[in-house]
Amino acid sequence: MTSFAKAERARLCDLALEAGPDAPTLCGDWTVRELVAHLVLREHSPLSAGIVVPPLAGITERATTRKAERKDFEDLVERVRRPLSPMALPGVDAALNTAEFFVHHEDIRRAGPGWSPRDLTGSEQDALWRVLRVSGKGLVRPAGVPVVARRTDTGAKTALRSGGDPVVVSGLPAELVLFVYGRGEVRDVTFEGPADRVEQLRTAKLGI
Structure with a gap:
């Protein structure tokens, strides 16, 4: 396969x-x-x-x-x-x-007009979730705040940066991967947590 x-x-x-x-x-x-x-x-x-x-x-x-x-x-x-x-x-x-x-x-x-997210299979989303659980830890470090990622398709969670009162960023694994790699063109990604920490995460220079 x-x-x-x-x-x-x-x-x-x-x-x-x-x-x-x-x-x-x-x-x-x-x-x-x-x-x-x-x-x-x-x-x-x-x-x-x-x-x-x-x-x-x-x-x-x-x-x-x-x-x-x-x-x-x-x-x-x-x-x-x-x-x-x-x-x-x-x-x-x-x-x-x-x-x-x-x-x-x-x-x-996503650089052109009229794009929409692809309909990835469950196994493809799982592959991206595995990437997020490993690579995401380093990619969110510049934000300097605790971060938990949550899958909206399964409800699974993973801590990307430990600490109290984390920002919980939710979405499909594909969109979460794009977010932690610093891409602004994402869909249906939401943030919960202290307002100042959410702002830090959303405005941080993420990615490599």
Whole structure:
């Protein structure tokens, strides 16, 4: 059975070709071409270290720009679709790429007008909930407030940052993942808790 990470990789590639290289994304000023170049660099080059090591961010940004400028767009998409990288191995792929390809797929989808959330399967929502329970702990840290995430489809909860009087942020796992990754284009996400803490969470610079 195809993993969710692998399925999202294919869907992202299909959408990138459909949208075209110059279409906008939710990744700041990046176009689809630059987003795809980022994905190639992430899987194939040590110059991608700036994604998680802030002092190297400038090097990574310049490498991404060079990759986007020098490679044919269709070739870039094909390298994402059929990577020759240990990161695409089963198990490793699910651990490292589920959020990456889901979030960036939505970065393309939700950058244009008229988008609506996809109707994901229960197993796909479960995969994203597992991502949230692990990665969400670090991603909400910049808010500096206790945070509990709650699934609106099952009622399950997970503490992303411990402490009394937490902010409870509720939604489907897909929308919660997008929220903790710093995306503003989310639907049906609600917040409960002390007003000042809710404001801190909603205005914090979340994500990587």
